Amino acid sequence: MRVFVAGASGAIGTRLVPQLIDQGHEVLGTFRSPGHGERVRALGAEPVALDLLDASAVRKAVFATEPEAIVHQATALANVRFSRNLDRTFALTNRLRTEGTDILLAAAREAGVRRFVAQSFASLRYAREGGPVKSEDDPLDPTPVASARETNAAMRYLDEAVTGAGGIALRYGGFYGAPDDGLLQPVRKRQFPLIGDAGGVWSFIHLDDAAAATVLALEHHGAGIYNIVDDEPAPVREWLPVLAKALGARPPRHVPRWLGRLIGGEGAVMAATESRGASNAKARKELGWTLRYPSWRQGFTAAYSRPMQVKARA
Ligand SMILES: NC(=O)c1ccc[n+]([C@@H]2O[C@H](COP(=O)([O-])OP(=O)(O)OC[C@H]3O[C@@H](n4cnc5c(N)ncnc54)[C@H](OP(=O)(O)O)[C@@H]3O)[C@@H](O)[C@H]2O)c1
Numbered sequence: 561m562r563v564f565v566a567g568a569s570g571a572i573g574t575r576l577v578p579q580l581i582d583q584g585h586e587v588l589g590t591f592r593s594p595g596h597g598e599r600v601r602a603l604g605a606e607p608v609a610l611d612l613l614d615a616s617a618v619r620k621a622v623f624a625t626e627p628e629a630i631v632h633q634a635t636a637l638a639n640v641r642f643s644r645n646l647d648r649t650f651a652l653t654n655r656l657r658t659e660g661t662d663i664l665l666a667a668a669r670e671a672g673v674r675r676f677v678a679q680s681f682a683s684l685r686y687a688r689e690g691g692p693v694k695s696e697d698d699p700l701d702p703t704p705v706a707s708a709r710e711t712n713a714a715m716r717y718l719d720e721a722v723t724g725a726g727g728i729a730l731r732y733g734g735f736y737g738a739p740d741d742g743l744l745q746p747v748r749k750r751q752f753p754l755i756g757d758a759g760g761v762w763s764f765i766h767l768d769d770a771a772a773a774t775v776l777a778l779e780h781h782g783a784g785i786y787n788i789v790d791d792e793p794a795p796v797r798e799w800l801p802v803l804a805k806a807l808g809a810r811p812p813r814h815v816p817r818w819l820g821r822l823i824g825g826e827g828a829v830m831a832a833t834e835s836r837g838a839s840n841a842k843a844r845k846e847l848g849w850t851l852r853y854p855s856w857r858q859g860f861t862a863a864y865s866r867p868m869q870v871k872a873r874a
Contacts, residue, residue: 561675563778564588564625566612566664567633568605569596571738572679575771576633577603583775588625590634612660615667622667629675629778630668632722634660642742644825646708654714661718665725676727677777680719682787682838683734683763684831685712692761693793693837696731696785705826723783730777732770733763733789733838736856737863744864747804753813755820755832758797763789763837766853766863776847786843792855793837799856806860 563580567573568589580587581604589605590612591597597607610621612634622630636652643649661678668676686694687701704712719729735741746752765788773788800812820829843849853859 561628561778562586562588562626564590564608564622564627564630564673565605565633566590566610566631566660567635567679568600568603568607569593570633570635570638571735572732572767572770572774573633574599574603575737575767576631576774577605579768579771579775580778581605585778588627590621592634593638612656612663615663618663619667619670622664622671622673626671627673629677630664630673631774631778632661632664632676632678635679637742644707644827646827647710650708650711650714654710657714657718658721661721665721665727669725674726675778676722676725677774678718678722678727678729680722680729680731680785681715682731682789684835685715685731686836686838688830688834688836691836692795693839694787695839696787696842705830707825707827719785723785726783728777728780728783729785730770730774730788731785731838733765733787735767735770736764736859737767737853743803744807747800747812748807748809750810750813752800753815753820753823754797754800755815755824755829756817758800758814758832759795760830760832760835761793761795761837762799762831762835763787763793764799764856764859765789766851766859769849769851769853772852773843773847773849776849780847784842784846786847787838787840788843788849789838789840790851790853790855790859791840792857793839794856796832799860802857803860803864806864808865 569591587605589600600607
C-alpha cells in the first residue's frame, strides 16, 4: 500500500515508517520542522513538508501523493513546557486532533482514501470509578479536571470523528523507549514524586510495539477504537521506582496530596491517585498483535539500562 504518514518525523512516526517499509509498504512521510525532511528520507520514506492546519496544502499533498491509507500521528509536544494547565500545554496538539483530523478526513474522503488510522490516548482518560483497568467500551471520564477539559474533549472528538468516518483510533499508552522520553528528566532529577498513596494506574507502551500495532491496524478492516497498551497497567507506586532504578536515579520522593496539588496542580494529583489503566485484550484478539515488551518491567530496563540498544532519532 501507499501510506501517507502525517507526523512521520515524530516519536512514533520514526518507529512506524521503518516497520511499514519492512512490511512492503511505500511511505509518504510528512514533517513540519525545517530540517526534519532528511530524517524522514533517511528512514526510507518520501518526505512531504506539511502543516496539517493548512487545509488547502493538505488537500494538495493528499491528491499529489495518491495514498491508499492515511495515518495521523501529528502532535505538537516536542519542547513543550508542561505546566499546571494541561490545556495550555496541549493547545496546538488539541487543534491537530480536532481541526487537523477534520482536514485530513476531508482530504481522504475527497481523494477516495479508504483507510484511516489516527493517534489517540488511553491513559488518564477513563472514568475514575470501578475497577483499575478499562476496556474500550468503558466510559471516559465525564468530569476531567478543569485544567485538562479541552485536552480530553479533543481526544474524544478525534475518536468519534475517525471512527464515524470508518477509521481506527488507537488509544496508545504512555510512550517510552526513546532517549528523550518526557518522563526521563523529571525522574532523573527527582522532580516526579509519589503523591499520596500513588495508587493511580497508568498504562505504558514501548514505541516499537506501538508502531507494530499501527501497522496491523492499517491492514485491518472496519472502524474501531483500540487500546494500544502493554499487559501490565500498574499504580504509580509500582512503576515509578522501577523507572528510577532503570535510569540509575535515586528513588522518587513521597509527598502528601496537598503538597502534590501545590506543586503539580489538580491534574497531577488525579494522575497520581485516581487514574485508571487500559486493557489490550481487544487489540490482541482483533488485530493479532503480539508485544515485544509485554510489560514496562522489562521494557524500562531494556530501553534505559543499556543505552547502546536505544534507538536515537537521526
Ligand atoms: N502516547 C504518548 O505518550 C505520547 C503521544 C505523543 C507524544 N508523546 C511524547 O511527546 C514527545 C514529543 O513528541 P514527538 O517527538 O512526536 O514531537 P511532536 O512535536 O509531538 O511531533 C509529532 C509529529 O507531528 C508533526 N507536527 C507537529 N506540528 C505539526 C503541524 N502543525 N502539522 C503537521 N505536522 C506537525 C511533527 O513534525 P516535526 O517533527 O517536523 O516538527 C512530528 O512529525 C515525545 O517524547 C513523545 O514520546 C507521547
